[in-house]
Amino acid sequence: MAEEAAAVERMLAVAIEEARIGLAEGGVPVGGALFAADGRLLGRGRNRRVQEDDPSIHGETDAFRKAGRQQSYRGTTMVTTLAPCWYCSGLIRQFRIPRVLVGENRHFTGGVGNRLGAICWHGFGVGAVLLPASSMALPPMTAPRLPPVPLPVGVVAVSP
Numbered sequence: 001m002a003e004e005a006a007a008v009e010r011m012l013a014v015a016i017e018e019a020r021i022g023l024a025e026g027g028v029p030v031g032g033a034l035f036a037a038d039g040r041l042l043g044r045g046r047n048r049r050v051q052e053d054d055p056s057i058h059g060e061t062d063a064f065r066k067a068g069r070q071q072s073y074r075g076t077t078m079v080t081t082l083a084p085c086w087y088c089s090g091l092i093r094q095f096r097i098p099r100v101l102v103g104e105n106r107h108f109t110g111g112v113g114n115r116l117g118a119i120c121w122h123g124f125g126v127g128a129v130l131l132p133a134s135s136m137a138l139p140p141m142t143a144p145r146l147p148p149v150p151l152p153v154g155v156v157a158v159s160p
Contacts, residue, residue, distance in 0.1 A: 011035055011079045012103050014044050018059060019081045022046035030082045032059030034067045034097070037075025043067025060088040064095075073097050 011033060018031025030047040045062025049055055060080050070076070077099040078084075078092055084100065092100060 007039060008101060011039075011077065012081075012101060014041060015059065015063075015079045015081045015103060018044055018046040018063075022048065022051075022059075025051050027051045030059040030080065032061075032063035032078065032080045032088075034063045035077045035079065037077075042070065042076070056087075058085065058088050060084055061091060064091060077101060079103075 014033040015031040018033065019029040020031075022031065023029035025048075027050040028047040031044070032046070033044040034042045036042050043063045043066035045057075045059055045064075045066050047059045048057040048062060059082070060078055063078070073095045076097050078097045079101045080088070081103040083102050083104070084092060091097075
């Protein structure tokens with residue numbers, strides 16, 4: 001149990017580091033990392049929507065792209081500092097990434113009740129770690145000194 005907790009903390013530390021780099025670059029402080037079943041880091045990334053003026057570069061998608069094509073995503077773990085948005089949840093479902101570790105889901109849950117639930121409903125293992133260090137990556141996102149993000153985050157329109 002202690003070994004698993006240490007592994008989770010080590011994995012989340014990579015995503016937190018990416019979030020901090022993103023914040024230092026003037027972007028949205030959300031980091032992600034994709035790990036193999038054996039704990040090897042496959043790819044790491046951060047939300048670069050502001051820096052690259054590209055609405056598709058979220059922390060999870062950046063980590064996924066940097067991991068390169070894998071023969072299978074069986075046994076992999078996606079780690080993210082913030083609960084995945086619908087776009088990133090779709091990526092997780094599309095490629096059947098079986099395990100998601102989330103550092104913070106109190107400030108940004110959205111979706112149908114909550115995004116973590118939306119992923120869980122499709123049989124994926126989700127754990128909200130909620131380590132104090134991961135929460136430190138989020139508050140600056142709401143600070144007035146951060147440049148405005150040009151697109152809404154987590155807004156979904158559903159027509160009847």
